[in-house]
Amino acid sequence: MRYVSTRGSAPVLSFEEALLTGLARDGGLYVPETIPTLGTDELREMATMSYEDVAFRVMKPFVGDTFSDDEFKALIAKAYAGFNHTVRAPLVQLEQGHFLLELFHGPTLAFKDFAMQLIGHMFQAVLSRKGERVTIVGATSGDTGSAAIEAFRGLDNVDVFILFPHGRVSEVQRRQMTTPSESNVHALALDGDFDDCQARLKDMFNDHDFRDGVQLAGVNSINWGRVLAQVVYYFTAGLAMGALDRKVSFTVPTGNFGDIFAGYIAREMGLPIADLVVATNQNDILHRCLTTGGYHKGEVHASISPSMDIQVSSNFERALYFAYGQDSDAINALMGDLAKGGFDVGDNALRDLQNTYKSGRVSEEETRETIKTFYADTNELLCPHSAIGVRVGAALRDPATPMITLATAHPAKFPDAVEAATGQRPPLPDHMADLFDREERVTRVPNDLEALKDIIKGGIAQ
Ligand SMILES: Cc1ncc(COP(=O)(O)O)c(C=O)c1O
Numbered sequence: 001m002r003y004v005s006t007r008g009s010a011p012v013l014s015f016e017e018a019l020l021t022g023l024a025r026d027g028g029l030y031v032p033e034t035i036p037t038l039g040t041d042e043l044r045e046m047a048t049m050s051y052e053d054v055a056f057r058v059m060k061p062f063v064g065d066t067f068s069d070d071e072f073k074a075l076i077a078k079a080y081a082g083f084n085h086t087v088r089a090p091l092v093q094l095e096q097g098h099f100l101l102e103l104f105h106g107p108t109l110a111f112k113d114f115a116m117q118l119i120g121h122m123f124q125a126v127l128s129r130k131g132e133r134v135t136i137v138g139a140t141s142g143d144t145g146s147a148a149i150e151a152f153r154g155l156d157n158v159d160v161f162i163l164f165p166h167g168r169v170s171e172v173q174r175r176q177m178t179t180p181s182e183s184n185v186h187a188l189a190l191d192g193d194f195d196d197c198q199a200r201l202k203d204m205f206n207d208h209d210f211r212d213g214v215q216l217a218g219v220n221s222i223n224w225g226r227v228l229a230q231v232v233y234y235f236t237a238g239l240a241m242g243a244l245d246r247k248v249s250f251t252v253p254t255g256n257f258g259d260i261f262a263g264y265i266a267r268e269m270g271l272p273i274a275d276l277v278v279a280t281n282q283n284d285i286l287h288r289c290l291t292t293g294g295y296h297k298g299e300v301h302a303s304i305s306p307s308m309d310i311q312v313s314s315n316f317e318r319a320l321y322f323a324y325g326q327d328s329d330a331i332n333a334l335m336g337d338l339a340k341g342g343f344d345v346g347d348n349a350l351r352d353l354q355n356t357y358k359s360g361r362v363s364e365e366e367t368r369e370t371i372k373t374f375y376a377d378t379n380e381l382l383c384p385h386s387a388i389g390v391r392v393g394a395a396l397r398d399p400a401t402p403m404i405t406l407a408t409a410h411p412a413k414f415p416d417a418v419e420a421a422t423g424q425r426p427p428l429p430d431h432m433a434d435l436f437d438r439e440e441r442v443t444r445v446p447n448d449l450e451a452l453k454d455i456i457k458g459g460i461a462q
C-alpha cells in the first residue's frame with residue numbers, strides 16, 4: 001500500500017514511512033492511494049471475531065509488510081490489553097433503534113486510546129528496529145494530548161511535547177497531561193486556542209530545517225496510523241448490529257474530522273453504512289459548510305465540550321480531497337484560500353460531501369439539557385461531547401435503520417459540566433483516583449513559532 005499527499009507534491013510513502021513522517025512535506029495529509037475492500041464472506045467471518053482479530057483484518061491491507069503477521073497481532077494485543085472492558089468498544093441500547101458505542105474504556109477515558117495505544121506500540125517497534133529516536137509534538141484540545149502522553153511516557157527513544165490551549169481544557173484533562181513525572185513528557189500550555197496549537201504544529205512540520213533537525217513526528221490525526229486504527233470500531237459495531245443484512249448509520253461528535261473520516265473509510269472498504277452524521281457544538285463551521293458549502297473561519301468559542309472547540313478542522317482536507325476526485329490542485333487552491341480566511345466548496349464537490357455526510361449542530365443549552373434528560377431517563381451520565389452526538393443522532397435517525405452514536409469520552413473527564421447539568425459529579429475510575437493529589441508540571445508558552453521551536457530544542461533529551 002502506498003500513501004500519497006492530498007497536496008500532490010510530497011514523496012509517495014510506505015505505511016512505515018507515513019507513520020513516522022506525519023504531515024506531508026508539501027503541507028498535505030497522507031491518504032492511501034487506493035482503499036482496499038473486504039468481501040461479504042470475510043465480513044461475515046469477522047462478525048463473530050474478537051476486537052483484536054477484527055483490528056488485524058481491517059488494518060492489515062493498509063499496513064502491508066511493515067510488520068510480520070505475528071508481530072502485528074502481538075502489537076494489537078498489547079495495545080488493547082489495558083482496556084477496562086472485555087469487548088473494548090461495547091454497544092449499549094439507548095432507545096428503540098438507537099445505540100451508544102462506548103469508546104471510553106481505555107486508559108485515558110477517551111476514544112483516542114484506541115489509536116494512540118496502538119501507534120505507541122507501532123512507533124516503539126519501528127524505532128527500535130531502525131535504531132532511531134523522534135521528537136513527537138502534538139496539538140490537543142484535551143484528549144489527544146493525554147492519550148499521547150499515556151502511550152509514549154517513559155520511552156527512551158521518544159520525547160513528547162504536547163501543546164494545549166491554556167485555560168481551555170477541563171481540569172481533569174489538564175492534570176492528565178501535567179502530572180506524569182517521566183522526563184520525556186513536556187506539557188506546554190499555549191496562550192491561544194486549539195486552532196493556534198494545531199497551526200503552530202503544522203508550521204513546525206513545514207519548517208523543514210527544524211523538522212529534520214529534531215526528527216519531528218506527529219501523533220495527531222495528521223498521522224494516517226491514527227485514522228486507520230479508528231476505522232476498526234466502525235466494523236465491530238456495524239457487524240454486531242447485523243450490518244451485513246441491513247445498513248447501519250453512525251453519528252459522530254466531530255471537531256478535527258478524524259473520527260468521522262475513519263467511518264468514511266469503513267464505508268469505502270465495504271461496511272454497509274447508510275448515514276454518516278457529523279455532530280458539532282456551537283463551533284459549527286463543519287455543519288455550516290456541509291449545509292451551505294461555505295467554510296469561513298470565525299472565532300473559536302469556549303464551550304462545555306472543549307475537545308470540539310475547533311474551527312480549522314484538519315481532516316476535512318482529506319474529505320475534500322476525495323470529494324474533489326483526488327484532485328490535489330483543487331486542494332492546494334482551497335487550502336491557500338483557507339489561509340486567507342476561508343473558501344467555498346464547488347458545486348460538484350459539495351453534492352458529493354452532502355451525499356457522504358449529514359450534519360447537525362447543538363447549542364450549549366441543548367447540550368446541558370440532553371445530559372440532564374439522559375440522566376433523568378436512564379440514571380446514566382453522558383460526557384458533553386457524547387451528548388451532542390446523542391442529540392443529533394436522535395434528531396436525524398431514520399427509524400428503519402439502526403443509529404449508532406459514538407460516545408467519545410467518559411463523563412468523569414468533564415465533571416463540572418456534568419454536575420452542572422445533573423447535580424451528579426461523576427467519580428474518576430480507581431486508576432486515576434489520586435489525580436488531584438499529583439504534582440503538576442507545565443510550561444506556559446506563547447503563541448509564537450520561534451519561541452516554541454527553542455523550547456522544544458531545549459527540552460529534547462541529549
Ligand atoms: C471527546 C471528544 N469527542 C469528539 C472529538 C472530535 O473528534 P474528531 O476530532 O476526530 O472529529 C474529540 C477530539 O478529537 C474528543 O476528544
Ligand SMILES: N[C@@H](CCOP(=O)(O)O)C(=O)O
Pocket residue numbers: 139140141142143144145219220221222255256258307308314
Ligand atoms: N479533539 C482533539 C483535537 C486533536 O484531534 P486529533 O484527532 O487530530 O488528534 C483533542 O482532544 O486533542
